[in-house]
Amino acid sequence: MPEIIIEKNPSEARLQELGVSGWEIWDCPVTEFRLDFDETEKAYILEGEIVVTPDGGQPVTIVPGDYAIFPTGLKSMWQVTKQLKKHYSYD
Numbered sequence: 001m002p003e004i005i006i007e008k009n010p011s012e013a014r015l016q017e018l019g020v021s022g023w024e025i026w027d028c029p030v031t032e033f034r035l036d037f038d039e040t041e042k043a044y045i046l047e048g049e050i051v052v053t054p055d056g057g058q059p060v061t062i063v064p065g066d067y068a069i070f071p072t073g074l075k076s077m078w079q080v081t082k083q084l085k086k087h088y089s090y091d
Contacts, residue, residue: 002071003038004052009036009065010044018067020044023087032079040091041070048084 007014013023023044035052045066053059055075062068070076 001054001057002074004054004060004071004074004076006060006062006071007067010067015044015067018042018044019089020067020087022027022042023089026084026086026088030082030083032077035070035076035078037070037072037076039061040072042089042091043068043070044087046085046087047082048080048083048086049082051079051081053079 010018016026023035023042025046028048043062045062045064045068049064051059052062052070053076055077
């Protein structure tokens with residue numbers, strides 16, 4: 001089963017290396033929805049909180065300052081528990 005990878009509070013140098021500031025920004029109100037990935041998404045959380053539960057897996061809480069990789073093939077439920085704002089990019 002594809003694993004969500006979380007890097008806590010990456011350094012400014014790491015964020016520059018990833019090119020995060022040039023990524024799109026996505027805002028989402030408090031909600032719940034299903035999200036299945038057919039490509040790998042990289043995300044850097046600016047505001048809010050989400051709980052992502054992979055099918056058959058444990059919930060993962062993602063908060064501001066987290067850099068997350070959602071791999072191709074991940075099937076999951078998303079609960080946005082606080083208004084979310086994130087940078088994101090697809091490989």
